[in-house]
Amino acid sequence: MKRRSFLRLLGGAAAVSVAPTIIKAQTLGRGGKAPSGKLNVGFIGAGGISHGHMQYVLGEPDLQLRWVCDVNKHVAANTVAMAEKRYADSRGEPTFKGIKHTGEFREVMADPDVDIIFNCTPDHWHALVLTAAADAGKDIYSEKPLSRTPAEGVAMVEAVRRSGIVCQIGSQQRSSGEFQRAIALARNGALGRIKRVVVGLPPGGGIPDFVSPEPQPIPPELDYDRWIGPSPYLPYLKERLDWNWRWRYEFAGGQLTDWINHHYDIAQLALGVNEEVPVAIKNISAEFHHHPIYNTAIRYSLEAHFAGGQLIEVSSGNPMGVRIEGEDGWVYVDRGVIEHSSPALRAMPLPTQGFSMGGGAVAHRKNFFDCVATRGTPRSPIAQAHTTAMAAHLANAAMRAGLSEIRWDPAAQRVVNAPDAERFLVCNYRSPWHLPA
Ligand SMILES: NC(=O)c1ccc[n+]([C@@H]2O[C@H](COP(=O)([O-])OP(=O)(O)OC[C@H]3O[C@@H](n4cnc5c(N)ncnc54)[C@H](O)[C@@H]3O)[C@@H](O)[C@H]2O)c1
Structure with a gap:
């Protein structure tokens, strides 16, 4: 198989490992934010799987964690405290403020400054969170399994198609x-x-x-x-x-x-x-x-x-x-x-x-952000x-x-x-x- 066909098989440009500088989605046609701006990220669900994703986001200079949404107030507040400490430490400053928390995911979707959503909720919430993100024009990394029912899957596919957002599903073995x-x-x-x-x-x-x-x-x-x-x-x-x-x-x-x-x-x-x-x-x-x-x-x-x-x-x-x-x-x-x-x-x-x-989750997230920049199709469409x-x-x-x-x-x-x-x-x-x- 020729390299180009192989890349297509795995999701097109997505398989290329070069990371372009991340440019906000809005700059590429959905709004008008400055190209130099960071991408603002919101997490919906801050339990087990979110931790690896969050450490990645916190370590990327082009990304800024803005929201943590969890229906458990302690989980949300503790996650924000951890993230703010990490930002403060990395800047050599005594404190960092600016990450909000909530239990209402629609508040995150309504924030026009949020560009990216990580959907780390249990399976029964995947469809509602993903379709809300699509309707709000936010690109999304959404955890597997996709859905609980055929109807949820169909609605999710249609919401992504209609909105034109970049959507990566968390089947990281593909990476x-x-x-x-x-x-x-x-x-x-x-x-x-x-x-x-x-x-x-x-x-x-x-x-x-x-x-x-x-x-x-x-x-x-x-x-x-x-x-x-x-x-x-x-x-x-x-x-x-x-x-x-x-x-x-x-x-x-x-x-x-x-x-x-x-x-x-x-x-x-x-x-x-x-x-x-x-x-x-x-x-x-x-x-x-x-x-x-x-x-x-x-x-x-x-x-x-x-x-x-x-x-x-x-x-x-x-x-x-x-x-x-x-x-x-x-x-x-x-x-x-x-x-x-x-x-x-x-x-x-x-x-x-x-x-x-290997590569796994790290490469899969990187593939997602590459596609956010290029508006390409991620490896797990x-x-x-x-x-x-x-x-x-x-x-x-x-x-x-x-x-x-x-x-x-x-x-x-x-x-x-x-x-x-x-x-x-x-x-x-x-x-x-x-x-x-
Ligand atoms: N890709 C992988 O290899 C992998 C591995 C583990 C989990 N997962 C997936 O990640 C998802 C989460 O799994 P987990 O193990 O982290 O679960 P978890 O129960 O540890 O965490 C889920 C979190 O979501 C919160 N939550 C529930 N409903 C919410 C809502 N409406 N709004 C905001 N927060 C809400 C819960 O309070 C909890 O903190 C699942 O779909 C799971 O299949 C994927």
């Missing part, structure tokens, strides 16, 4: 050398005709064996009603929040959904079906949490079948990562690991030759994140409906074989929230 090499080996024919693609995702979720379902008092610093947002209201339990919201379908989709925009995404790219939703998911099996407060699958297997006959096997029982087997060899890739079936394959030069292992997330939505719907197979009509956007399973593809928004049309 790591080892994954790029595995994809290129598959796509340039080095493995011969592809026979099998096997994906391993994690089981379970490291959750406590038992949590009493008795409601607990809501901590005063937490706006729990806002945390729940568009989801059905469930009584407060601290074990629902933080990491563990992933194990309730009201908020997320278990490990399958959590990881679909990582290893399965890489498998789709390797097969060249990254723009497609599977037309059928077969041989589905699932074992669910039998737990008072969690309800997602803890072990699962499935086969995603595409219109052109391509097939991806997924199981929580497989070794983590992606194994691509061709008639002439195989490659296995996981974070920080790449194995080839032969020394000759390992030595094979590719457009990625000279690649370095939203339309591809949508088709990828759809596989998890369909598989989860089938598992919850007790089906071993679900067939999807992409044109009609309907389940073909079991319309009843569509009730698991819908999440009615709790008033006053609604998904933008």
Whole structure:
């Protein structure tokens, strides 16, 4: 594969590692700010994943953190205090002031000085935050998985298309050398005709064996009603929040959904079906949490079948990562690991030759800011994140409906074989929230 085609495969100019000076989006056609100005950044959600993104923003001279939004007042205030200290230290000044905090994300969207949003909320908030950012004309780095339902994904893709914002989804493995090499080996024919693609995702979720379902008092610093947002209201339990919201379908989709925009995404790219939703998911099996407060699958297997006959096997029982087997060899890739079936394959030069292992989140953020400057398409475009997330939505719907197979009509956007399973593809928004049309 020629280098240019390979770059296009990975998202166009996005794959170039040179960082142009960041120029405000407005300067490039949406307003009229000075080219010398810094880009102002707002974070929505300041929990686990936000920390790495924030350290990056705080360390970039062209960026200025302006807002921290979190529904937990302590989290928001502590994050601002940390950031202000870091700015003060780096300037050799006793204090730095100028970062605001709020629990209302719409306040951040309404600030005309904000250029960039990092969406680090739990999955059930992704669609509302992303569509609000698009409507406000802010470029956005939005965490994976894209969505909770097909309708959310469609609304998000449409909002980005309509607004023309730059949107990177947090599938950072696309920016790591080892994954790029595995994809290129598959796509340039080095493995011969592809026979099998096997994906391993994690089981379970490291959750406590038992949590009493008795409601607990809501901590005063937490706006729990806002945390729940568009989801059905469930009584407060601290074990629902933080990491563990992933194990309730009201908020997320278990490990399958959590990881679909990582290893399965890489498998789709390797097969060249990254723009497609599977037309059928077969041989589905699932074992669910039998737990008072969690309800997602803890072990699962499935086969995603595409219109052109391509097939991806997924199981929580497989070794983590992606194994691509061709008639002439195989490659296995996981974070920080790449194995080839032969020394000759390992030595094979590719457009990625000279690649370095890793890159991950740092390279992915850099790719985003490069695209903010050039108005290019980031390496993880939203339309591809949508088709990828759809596989998890369909598989989860089938598992919850007790089906071993679900067939999807992409044109009609309907389940073909079991319309009843569509009730698991819908999440009615709790008033006053609604998904933008
Ligand atoms: N790319 C990756 O590898 C990766 C890794 C971890 C997490 N993630 C994704 O990042 C997202 C966040 O995950 P996490 O582990 O950081 O979760 P978390 O629960 O640790 O943090 C989420 C934060 O968002 C806040 N929040 C909730 N609703 C909010 C709202 N309406 N407005 C403002 N703040 C709100 C919470 O109070 C919490 O502080 C998830 O979608 C997750 O899948 C991605």
